Amino acid sequence: MAELRAEEIRGILLRAEEIEREAALGGQTQDALVAAAEEAGLSRESVVRALQERMSARTTFGVGDWVYARSADRRYYPATVSQVHERGYDVHFASGGEATVPADAVRIVELLPGAKVEVPWPHWGWYNCSIVAYDARTKMVKVSDGMSEQQFSLVQTRQRPDLDDRERQIRLWATYALFALGGTAFGMVLMRILAG
Numbered sequence: 001m002a003e004l005r006a007e008e009i010r011g012i013l014l015r016a017e018e019i020e021r022e023a024a025l026g027g028q029t030q031d032a033l034v035a036a037a038e039e040a041g042l043s044r045e046s047v048v049r050a051l052q053e054r055m056s057a058r059t060t061f062g063v064g065d066w067v068y069a070r071s072a073d074r075r076y077y078p079a080t081v082s083q084v085h086e087r088g089y090d091v092h093f094a095s096g097g098e099a100t101v102p103a104d105a106v107r108i109v110e111l112l113p114g115a116k117v118e119v120p121w122p123h124w125g126w127y128n129c130s131i132v133a134y135d136a137r138t139k140m141v142k143v144s145d146g147m148s149e150q151q152f153s154l155v156q157t158r159q160r161p162d163l164d165d166r167e168r169q170i171r172l173w174a175t176y177a178l179f180a181l182g183g184t185a186f187g188m189v190l191m192r193i194l195a196g
Helices: 006-022 027-039 044-056 165-195
Strands: 066-070 076-085 088-093 098-101 106-108 116-121 125-135 140-144 149-153
Touching (some): 027 044, 116 149
Antiparallel strands (some): 140 149
16 A cells, blocks of 8 residues: 555545535445545544544534433433524433533534443443444444444433543542452451461
């Protein structure tokens, strides 16, 4: 495969940007863009990452856009924007509810390979999985738990809540405390066995 010069890469990425502007990036357009970039010599991983970064940078949405909106349980569920206003967005959750959410409680629906979503995995409940593929026409998401793959409707997906610094710190200290208690208990049992 021929080595690409910086000018050629810039040209490819500029063309990708044009494609993005010409059509809202649905699953089929994303796949076509990735395939075209692979033909031009760019790795699939690099193009998918660039798409994820570009789509994550988007902060405003319009009426009818699919988003993940934060619910009362702090998790993000699929919803469509029904109204845009100064306070944020009115959304209609795919599962049926409606809410007014601030702009920082709305995420773009990133259904690119490698992105993470939670799904109701059979016999396990909600499980964090990696997306393998998304069919925009049927709104079906194929995910992997690392050992097997399953398909779920977009409506059956959700995203984890963001943890603030305080919550991260609490979880870290709780983990340390559990290890310390476990180590202490193990040490006490071991000493009892050795002493007896």
